[in-house]
Amino acid sequence: MRSGGTGQEGVGDDAAEFEGRNQRLEYHRVFGGQLLGQFIQIASATCPDKAIKSQHAVFAREGRVDEPIRYRATRHHEGRTFATVTITARQSRGVVATSSICMHAAEDDMPNALNLGELCRLLAAGINVVTTCGAFHHPLGQHLASSVGTHYCLGSALARLEGRIALEEILKRFPDWEIDYANAALSPTSTVRGWDAMPAFIS
DSSP states (O other), rough: EEETTEEEEEEEEEEEEEEOOOOOOTTTOOHHHHHHHHHHHHHHHTTTTSSSEEEEEEEOOOOOOTEEEEEEEEEEEOOEEEEEEEEEEETTEEEEEEEEEEEEEEOTOTTTOOTTTTOOHHHHHOOOEEEETEEEETTTTTOOOOOOOGGGGGGGGHHHHHHHHHHHHHHHHHHHHEOOOGGOOOOOOOOOOOOOEEOOEEO
């Protein structure tokens, strides 16, 4: 495939390689906007049925306009409505830039979609709660601690792994412990649900 200066070569089901042409500018460096545009074009070619939702890019070193840039796109996840792609741009000297891109397909059948003119309330501490028609309820059989659907937390798996390792190691090191409930205190803010202090006796 060739489109707008980007050629594709398949390297597997979840990864693909591209080569991009460079703009010829007076200062002999690759324009950052060119890289961003090619990142977006490659992501769109990788998941053609989805649109760009967000992009984060890191520029590691300046690119040279006299050398083509090789891109490697890795599709980490692709579901019915959501996908994540990371793209690495390289030249002979090493990595020029990287980009993490989230992609989304329109969901016309969303049951709780807002209509034009309807009121909406922001709940900063609304995790595990779904609102419909002004009523608050918890959907049975569905855990929302890391959100759900298009807003699902990409770091949820890492958070669960970190929490499990931390708790296992703490309990292994201190098998006998007891919470000091007399001095435990809940967080006083409306945006954080949790403990501000939870001291414990360990032995």
